[in-house]
Amino acid sequence: MDNLEDLKIVVEQWSNQGIEYLQKIPPFQLYAAIGVLLLTTILLLSFRLARRTNSNTVLLSGLTGSGKTVLFYQLRDGSSHQGTVTSMEPNEGTFVLHSENAKKGKIKPVHLVDVPGHSRLRPKLEEFLPQAAAIVFVVDALEFLPNCRAASEYLYDILTNANVVKKKIPVLLCCNKTDKLTAHTKEFIRKQMEKEIEKLRASRSAVSTADIANDFTIGIEGEVFSFSHCSNKVTIAETSGLNGDTIQVQDFIREYIKP
Amino acid sequence: MLEQLLIFTRGGLILWTCKEIGNALKGSPIDTLIRSCLLEERSGEVSFNYGAYTLKWTFHNDLGLVFVAVYQRILQLLYVDDLLCMVKESFSEVYDPKVMSYDEFDERFRQLRMEAEARGEEMRKVKVKVKPLNGVKKQGKVLKPEGGNKKESDGDGGDGGDEVKGNVSSLTNGNHKMEDDDDCVVNGKENSGGDDNNVGVDVSKLAKLRSKGVRGRGGLRKAESVGSNKGSSKVEPPKKATKKNRVWDDAAPKQQEKLDFTDSVDENGGNDSVEVAADQGESMMDKEEVLSSESESDDDEQRSDEKPEAKKKGWFSSVFQSITGKANLERTDLEPALKALKERLMTKNVAEEIAEKLCESVEASLEGKKLASFTRISSTVQGAMEEALIRILTPRRSIDIMRDVHAAKEQRRPYVVVFVGVNGVGKSTNLAKVAYWLQQHKVSVMMAACDTFRSGAVEQLRTHARRLQIPIFEKGYEKDPAVVAKEAIQEATRNGSDVVLVDTAGRMQDNEPLMRALSKLINLNKPDLVLFVGEALVGNDAVDQLSKFNQKLSDLSTSGNSRLIDGILLTKFDTIDDKVGAALSMVYISGAPVMFVGCGQSYTDLKQLNVKAIVKTLLK
Numbered sequence: 001m002d003n004l005e006d007l008k009i010v011v012e013q014w015s016n017q018g019i020e021y022l023q024k025i026p027p028f029q030l031y032a033a034i035g036v037l038l039l040t041t042i043l044l045l046s047f048r049l050a051r052r053t054n055s056n057t058v059l060l061s062g063l064t065g066s067g068k069t070v071l072f073y074q075l076r077d078g079s080s081h082q083g084t085v086t087s088m089e090p091n092e093g094t095f096v097l098h099s100e101n102a103k104k105g106k107i108k109p110v111h112l113v114d115v116p117g118h119s120r121l122r123p124k125l126e127e128f129l130p131q132a133a134a135i136v137f138v139v140d141a142l143e144f145l146p147n148c149r150a151a152s153e154y155l156y157d158i159l160t161n162a163n164v165v166k167k168k169i170p171v172l173l174c175c176n177k178t179d180k181l182t183a184h185t186k187e188f189i190r191k192q193m194e195k196e197i198e199k200l201r202a203s204r205s206a207v208s209t210a211d212i213a214n215d216f217t218i219g220i221e222g223e224v225f226s227f228s229h230c231s232n233k234v235t236i237a238e239t240s241g242l243n244g245d246t247i248q249v250q251d252f253i254r255e256y257i258k259p
Numbered sequence: 260m261l262e263q264l265l266i267f268t269r270g271g272l273i274l275w276t277c278k279e280i281g282n283a284l285k286g287s288p289i290d291t292l293i294r295s296c297l298l299e300e301r302s303g304e305v306s307f308n309y310g311a312y313t314l315k316w317t318f319h320n321d322l323g324l325v326f327v328a329v330y331q332r333i334l335q336l337l338y339v340d341d342l343l344c345m346v347k348e349s350f351s352e353v354y355d356p357k358v359m360s361y362d363e364f365d366e367r368f369r370q371l372r373m374e375a376e377a378r379g380e381e382m383r384k385v386k387v388k389v390k391p392l393n394g395v396k397k398q399g400k401v402l403k404p405e406g407g408n409k410k411e412s413d414g415d416g417g418d419g420g421d422e423v424k425g426n427v428s429s430l431t432n433g434n435h436k437m438e439d440d441d442d443c444v445v446n447g448k449e450n451s452g453g454d455d456n457n458v459g460v461d462v463s464k465l466a467k468l469r470s471k472g473v474r475g476r477g478g479l480r481k482a483e484s485v486g487s488n489k490g491s492s493k494v495e496p497p498k499k500a501t502k503k504n505r506v507w508d509d510a511a512p513k514q515q516e517k518l519d520f521t522d523s524v525d526e527n528g529g530n531d532s533v534e535v536a537a538d539q540g541e542s543m544m545d546k547e548e549v550l551s552s553e554s555e556s557d558d559d560e561q562r563s564d565e566k567p568e569a570k571k572k573g574w575f576s577s578v579f580q581s582i583t584g585k586a587n588l589e590r591t592d593l594e595p596a597l598k599a600l601k602e603r604l605m606t607k608n609v610a611e612e613i614a615e616k617l618c619e620s621v622e623a624s625l626e627g628k629k630l631a632s633f634t635r636i637s638s639t640v641q642g643a644m645e646e647a648l649i650r651i652l653t654p655r656r657s658i659d660i661m662r663d664v665h666a667a668k669e670q671r672r673p674y675v676v677v678f679v680g681v682n683g684v685g686k687s688t689n690l691a692k693v694a695y696w697l698q699q700h701k702v703s704v705m706m707a708a709c710d711t712f713r714s715g716a717v718e719q720l721r722t723h724a725r726r727l728q729i730p731i732f733e734k735g736y737e738k739d740p741a742v743v744a745k746e747a748i749q750e751a752t753r754n755g756s757d758v759v760l761v762d763t764a765g766r767m768q769d770n771e772p773l774m775r776a777l778s779k780l781i782n783l784n785k786p787d788l789v790l791f792v793g794e795a796l797v798g799n800d801a802v803d804q805l806s807k808f809n810q811k812l813s814d815l816s817t818s819g820n821s822r823l824i825d826g827i828l829l830t831k832f833d834t835i836d837d838k839v840g841a842a843l844s845m846v847y848i849s850g851a852p853v854m855f856v857g858c859g860q861s862y863t864d865l866k867q868l869n870v871k872a873i874v875k876t877l878l879k
Contacts, residue, residue, distance in 0.1 A: 203659070
């Protein structure tokens with residue numbers, strides 16, 4: 001008890017000294033200092049809020065060879081120029097979508113990022129996920145069945161990523177190369193992916209409570225997985241990169257990045 | 260003749276292709292080049308072979324462009340490197356990030372190509388003039404039938420043209436094949452002139468040169484010697500099948516027979532002691548790894564303190580450059596930083612040739628790049644190396660074993676894993692750890708004791724099986740491992756086990772008969788996963804082990820597609836503190852991902868490779 005009272009006395013002495021010191025400073029300086037402090041804190045807070053709500057980044061991801069780079073250039077320039085090869089680095093650009101160039105008025109540009117799909121470059125995706133507002137997952141509808149397992153593993157990793165689950169980032173499952181005759185339909189692809197993800201769910205969440213591979217699990221316990229079970233919205237579309245038929249992707253982008 | 264020359268960005272967009280030579284390429288050489296060479300950090304190599312083509316490339320790191328030339332492998336175009344450099348220089352003048360098509364470059368390219376071809380011809384002419392005598396003695400060689408190297412070996416005087424060409428190719432002692440169809444066309448004119456001279460010299464100096472010819476023969480012999488090596492290795496006398504027992508002086512001779520102590524007890528672990536299944540808690544495979552929370556900036560400061568010995572002048576200029584940030588990185592700038600990095604990697608137990616190749620690859624990707632402002636050269640090099648290491652250690656395919664096991668279960672067959680490796684690396688111990696982990700995930704496991712050579716190997720596995728309460732298939736000692744494995748798999752199919760873990764005997768990579776036995780086992784049983792078990796303590800020998808294992812498996816395979824090593828199990832990881840380089844050497848040389856890491860001697864000490872932690876430790 002004595003100690004506490006001693007402490008109280010010491011604290012009071014210090015506070016008296018502090019107040020005396022403050023009263024010595026001319027008021028103008030004091031107000032100026034406080035004003036600057038408030039201003040900086042307000043600015044910092046507003047920047048942080050602004051970055052979170054107004055992110056206009058859309059990620060193009062998918063397996064290697066699915067057509068992401070072609071899609072990127074179609075959205076940007078309206079043509080895929082002379083062709084593409086396997087990307088070694090991401091393609092980034094902030095621009096107004098090509099089809100909207102004709103529209104008058106100030107349209108907000110979209111920051112589009114094409115992340116390479118090669119498995120060795122997978123860590124690059126994690127760099128971009130925190131800033132994403134929407135994700136387009138491109139799937140090759142022509143060579144779908146040989147790559148089905150790898151594609152669904154990739155999609156499963158994205159859907160269980162912490163950023164995606166917490167911010168409920170919407171995902172568009174985009175079936176590319178639909179101009180070819182033997183390409184599968186989007187319904188078929190959707191069913192196959194749901195089946196594969198169901199198997200993955202079963203094999204990965206078998207026993208361990210701390211599954212280091214994935215941050216979260218998706219779907220409802222006891223029911224077969226379906227994309228409607230995801231907390232973030234998952235939709236399906238068909239496109240053709242070579243033909244330039246990308247209208248469904250553009251609608252998706254515009255739905256989440258208001259012009 | 261060039262088949263194709265491409266210019267594309269690192270992001271994947273093709274900027275320009277040569278439209279004159281519009282041949283469609285067979286297969287997809289460019290994509291394969293990117294996937295198997297450039298992304299595997301082998302961009303320091305000279306060329307890449309794909310099917311009938313050879314590819315050469317160069318980078319413009321500042322603008323992020325890649326220039327690739329494709330030509331037929333049997334041709335031997337000397338001017339390709341030159342051409343690529345010239346194209347690089349002139350294209351970088353024209354390049355604009357916003358422009359997507361460069362049609363006006365066609366004309367420029369045509370000029371450059373003619374220039375380069377002319378220069379190449381000149382070089383060849385010079386070589387021909389300098390050594391006309393050497394070509395003469397080849398007459399004798401041309402007559403000899405050579406292993407498919409020269410088709411038209413008429414050997415008469417009228418073949419003077421061929422001789423000269425052959426001479427040129429033997430001079431450039433390289434890996435190129437000797438057929439020069441292209442040279443025929445180009446050199447036709449000059450040879451007709453030189454022909455008479457050659458024939459004249461021929462007769463008079465033939466004898467003198469035959470005696471001198473030994474040195475020249477070496478060039479052509481190289482191609483033959485490779486073939487003969489293979490032959491000789493197979494002609495080795497087969498080793499004796501059984502070992503004779505060693506007779507010590509004081510041992511009574513009667514005691515030598517009873518060395519095979521296998522009990523004739525039944526195979527399923529005996530009925531004497533019903534042991535409770537070993538349950539030591541969760542395997543570390545399923546636990547999260549707690550990373551150390553050092554911040555990156557601390558490491559930087561520590562490192563900057565450690566380098567006071569740099570010369571004053573060098574330090575000042577590098578500081579100046581780092582502030583202005585305008586300098587283009589040259590090889591001479593990169594060399595000291597890369598050398599220091601290579602030394603650091605080698606102190607972390609990375610094999611020497613792997614460190615060398617990695618440094619070359621990083622150099623190729625940084626040369627010509629502009630330094631960003633306020634960065635030192637060493638930190639740029641460090642960043643590039645870190646990215647390269649992460650890329651190598653990230654697996655190329657999915658390593659989700661549980662998923663594969665479930666897939667095999669649907670097809671109603673067991674998933675077979677074969678553990679191979681040299682002696683004493685920990686195959687049997689880690690096999691038990693993998694069995695424990697699989698059991699925890701409710702997968703039914705069966706062990707197959709195919710180590711029929713080492714004393715006590717079968718008993719060792721039997722003990723593990725008893726403790727884990729899983730069935731074991733064994734046939735005792737001195738049996739053919741391939742047959743034992745086959746029967747084990749049949750047994751597993753019968754009683755519905757999900758996974759079969761096959762233990763093999765340790766063998767040195769140079770031991771020809773044992774490697775042959777191993778490839779027989781793999782060919783006969785077609786396992787789903789060939790797991791190479793390597794210890795983390797190994798140094799430069801890792802490169803030799805893995806490359807020889809892979810080579811033997813591919814050489815001695817009977818069917819079309821040979822099974823190579825599919826995955827690596829790294830053992831004794833707890834014994835090395837931070838000398839984690841063996842993981843890097845093994846992954847680089849074989850391309851197989853590290854699937855498990857053994858970090859202790861009990862059942863739970865099995866975990867997955869944490870790529871970021873390893874890279875951080877390697878570069879600390």
